[in-house]
Amino acid sequence: MRRILFAVLVLLIANGTINAQKPYISDASIEEQLEFVENEASSWQQYVMIFDTWFSRLKTNINDTIEDKNSTISRLESTIVSKDSTITALNNQLEKTNRELQQTISEKDAFTFLGMNMPKSLFISIVIFIFFVLLAVTGMAVFMLQRSNMSSRKVKKELEKMKNEFEDHRQRSRQKYEALVVQHHKEIQKLKEG
Numbered sequence: 001m002r003r004i005l006f007a008v009l010v011l012l013i014a015n016g017t018i019n020a021q022k023p024y025i026s027d028a029s030i031e032e033q034l035e036f037v038e039n040e041a042s043s044w045q046q047y048v049m050i051f052d053t054w055f056s057r058l059k060t061n062i063n064d065t066i067e068d069k070n071s072t073i074s075r076l077e078s079t080i081v082s083k084d085s086t087i088t089a090l091n092n093q094l095e096k097t098n099r100e101l102q103q104t105i106s107e108k109d110a111f112t113f114l115g116m117n118m119p120k121s122l123f124i125s126i127v128i129f130i131f132f133v134l135l136a137v138t139g140m141a142v143f144m145l146q147r148s149n150m151s152s153r154k155v156k157k158e159l160e161k162m163k164n165e166f167e168d169h170r171q172r173s174r175q176k177y178e179a180l181v182v183q184h185h186k187e188i189q190k191l192k193e194g
Contacts, residue, residue: 030065033058 025036037058041050112118 030062033061 025033028036037050037054040054
């Protein structure tokens, strides 16, 4: 009998040592942690034995999860309250806008421009006048732009002519320099031979 009890204790200790070497999965979901503890715990008769460290980690993780869910619930409730107040404010604004719309529709024949009431025909005349003034200003701007373009084309042609003259001058200078170098070389050769 003692041998059987001793063998059972040795098996339990060996099983406990094997289980103790397996790291706890703290970053898994609560369901996965419960399955881990259930699968890795030692069974003896009708009892299930789990390590104290696993139990305290599981308990801590469950409490953290509950606190997180409670804070999420509180945040969502405050969001709902905020949304309700926003909806109330928007409904009030909608009622105010509807009243203003009715007032605007009733006053649609009167125009207020620059703080003055005026008939629509006067307002349209002012708009047409502004349109023609803008059209004239645009025409003047186009004319000045064309004039500027003509001037810049003329300057561009003169610049191109100057570039061509400079290139010709550079070519002539290079040819003269090469001729001088050849002549200088010939004179050096004459001096070496003589």
